Amino acid sequence: MAHEVVLLDFWPSMFGMRVRVALAEKGIKYEYKEEDLRNKSPLLLKMNPIHKKIPVLIHNGKPVCESLIIVQYIDEVWNDKSPLLPSDPDQRAHARFWADFIEQKVYDTAKKIWATKGEEQEAAKKEFIETFKILEEELGEKPFFGGETFGFVDIALITFYSWFYTYETFGNFSIEAECPKIIAWAKRCMQKESVANSLPDQKKIYDFTVWMKKYFGMD
């Protein structure tokens, strides 16, 4: 079956990166369209009228929105190679639970680390470390959250790694000192081409954040 795949994305978005990783894992050819979030394209507004957000995957003209929903969709359509979710219902539920945990706990707290100062920033740092310690415990001695192979939960979390330098610099702390196993896991993931090619350089993200703070008067 002919597949026409388009991804509406924004290069620093850790949510967009998840979709890039999933597409790369499956070896899917697609057209990447960069969105200017200050000036959203008519296509984006038409394809995601509810949230008006990226990422949006457009498959044969039909849009799929919300990064983890897109990743599951990719896994179900291109089911002939590199499964991203396990086949056992119990393990699938486990993977979905932890992906949901990451969705609930990481983004807002992490944002506060670079976007706020003083007490609010300190509280966010504390919460961030607590969250990653829980994730570290869940990882245990496994090479990946999925076990022996890279999977859904790894995809949900690894994209935040590109923002680690930003969090550490603004927050003045070392994630490796607090959660060494997470860093070891992240470096393991980065050895995969699908991940390394999908994540921007950490310094580039930092420069972008510095620019963004100035532009939006957040300094």
Place this chain on the structure above:
Amino acid sequence: MAEEVLVFGAWGSPFSRRVEMALKLKGIEYKFIEEDLTNKSPSLLKYNPVHKKIPVLVHNGKPVAESLVILEYIDETWKDHPILPKDPYERANARFWAKFIDEKCLSAIFKACWGACWGEEKEHEKAEIEHEKAVKEVSELLQFLENELKEKRYFGGETVGLLDIAANTIGYWLGVFEEASGVELLTREKFPKLCNWANEFVCVTAIKENLPPRDKLIAYFRNRFGAGNASK
């Protein structure tokens, strides 16, 4: 092997009722354990140490938490009466709207019903403006759902599906919040399809048997959140 299915829940929670609705639809026997959320049991804390919340499904000793995760687990484990469609695009669509309901609708509805009443007394005019904004937001969100329903009997099509179950907050609890707070949100003039759907939804046996008593629920919310945001 004898199957053991436990559900840790709370009588008034739409989230734990979702789990029971799905199990009932599939004809699965289970044991329900009512949790006192002010005094959580050691079992609940053992089965959901991360969030310490209900609902939790325990299947042959293995726990599953988060209502939407549990619904997918139920559908994958017990194949009769499927609640998710087979087509990946339709599945993505159902997941998208379930997430929309949980992330956007509930908090907006709460704000519209009880927003200004939380915390200290606010200036009447400011509270009015906030209230109007919240009601407008709920209206926009409900319009999206109205449009998504189209001419279907249920969100799932001919039969109740995952999205209908996830929308139990709209189908039943919303009416309860409206009556408890005196704020009108789901009106027949604006949302005829959604109202029809809600009426159909609460008549389905597996759903009807799992709705907490309306009066008890209204009393609970009035007691907990006050008389509500209705224009005085």
